[in-house]
Amino acid sequence: MQEILFLLLPLAFLSGWQSARKRYKKPPTPPDEIPQNFVRGVNYLLNEQPDKALDIFLNYPDIDENTADTFLALGNLFRSRGEVNRALRVHQYLVSRADLGQGQRLAAMTALGEDFFAAGLLDRAESVFSEILRTQPHYEPACMALRLIYEKLQEWEKAREMASCATHNPEQQAQWIAHYLCEQAQVLLKERHLFKVEEKLQQATQLNEHSARVKVLWGDLAVERHQKDQALEYYQAAVQQEPRLLEMLSERLLTIYSSPFEREVLYQFALNTYQHTQDPQLLAPLIKIAQQAEQSDAISVLVLQALEKTKPTTRAMVRASQLLAQKEQQISPSITYTATLAGAIQRLATLAPEFKCESCGYKMHDFLWRCPACHQWDTVKND
Numbered sequence: 001m002q003e004i005l006f007l008l009l010p011l012a013f014l015s016g017w018q019s020a021r022k023r024y025k026k027p028p029t030p031p032d033e034i035p036q037n038f039v040r041g042v043n044y045l046l047n048e049q050p051d052k053a054l055d056i057f058l059n060y061p062d063i064d065e066n067t068a069d070t071f072l073a074l075g076n077l078f079r080s081r082g083e084v085n086r087a088l089r090v091h092q093y094l095v096s097r098a099d100l101g102q103g104q105r106l107a108a109m110t111a112l113g114e115d116f117f118a119a120g121l122l123d124r125a126e127s128v129f130s131e132i133l134r135t136q137p138h139y140e141p142a143c144m145a146l147r148l149i150y151e152k153l154q155e156w157e158k159a160r161e162m163a164s165c166a167t168h169n170p171e172q173q174a175q176w177i178a179h180y181l182c183e184q185a186q187v188l189l190k191e192r193h194l195f196k197v198e199e200k201l202q203q204a205t206q207l208n209e210h211s212a213r214v215k216v217l218w219g220d221l222a223v224e225r226h227q228k229d230q231a232l233e234y235y236q237a238a239v240q241q242e243p244r245l246l247e248m249l250s251e252r253l254l255t256i257y258s259s260p261f262e263r264e265v266l267y268q269f270a271l272n273t274y275q276h277t278q279d280p281q282l283l284a285p286l287i288k289i290a291q292q293a294e295q296s297d298a299i300s301v302l303v304l305q306a307l308e309k310t311k312p313t314t315r316a317m318v319r320a321s322q323l324l325a326q327k328e329q330q331i332s333p334s335i336t337y338t339a340t341l342a343g344a345i346q347r348l349a350t351l352a353p354e355f356k357c358e359s360c361g362y363k364m365h366d367f368l369w370r371c372p373a374c375h376q377w378d379t380v381k382n383d
């Protein structure tokens, strides 16, 4: 599709070129005579020599609405092909033109800011979008872009300021701002400013009372205050809200709750959640917790049933094969078939990303609250 658009661009250029000539009252180009420079420019584009094509197109003195739109499209195409320097060259040229209409100048500035963002030049992108907001204070694309820039820079207060003009959807605003408050609470928790953490979490709860992340942080705060029972209630509420969090939390839970009784409580909770949801993604953390709670024998029938009847995750396959290898060796220490298989599955699993963004499909090894590719919150799930 992109390549087709690329090949259609010369036609758009020609149309803009000829109408510009009319506007500037230059002698019209006879229908059978196409300007030589234009032909050279198109040839360069078709021969994959876009820089030479740009030398010609960007030195053409006349520009009208059609030509400006074509330049914008050309720059955006360059950016989407990953050719950000060329996109920057086109959009900087457009912004420098004094003869652009207000709408086209705004579009060109926005495109220029997006080029800087794509190039990772966040300070330049920030100044372009801030410049736009000086004349158009509620221009949504600029607010949205600045919000993303401040998220990347982890400037959560500024991101929060932009959230209200980046969308009119109050639920979306509340979701973003609750995450920003959680980010701030995490930093404050590390610094042990526990009262400030509580303040942030209260605000986040008011904005998004169903947020599993907020519940996890209430649990973390309770642990810091040595209120382990209360913390467990928060963690359990978070997992009931978002069962996928059990895997992410399992290591931490096993560290906090280390006595045999506490681990038995954890095991019963994980077992109930698995049986209630029948979610194959919960099998892996359930096996891990069962092993730590010395419930390997109790869980083995359930694991065999899950292997026979469900589609287990790679991580569940690793843990299930390790558990079965242990059982096999208890019966006959000299037989190592399952142990060999378990080792091979584990080596295979280290290569596979365990998490995937539901929105854009980007895969990653670690759980993140925000997808690094499409910048959406709460879209990362177990793969």
Ligand SMILES: [Zn+2]
Pocket: 357, 358, 359, 360, 361, 362, 371, 372, 373, 374, 375, 376, 379
């Ligand atoms: Zn994504």
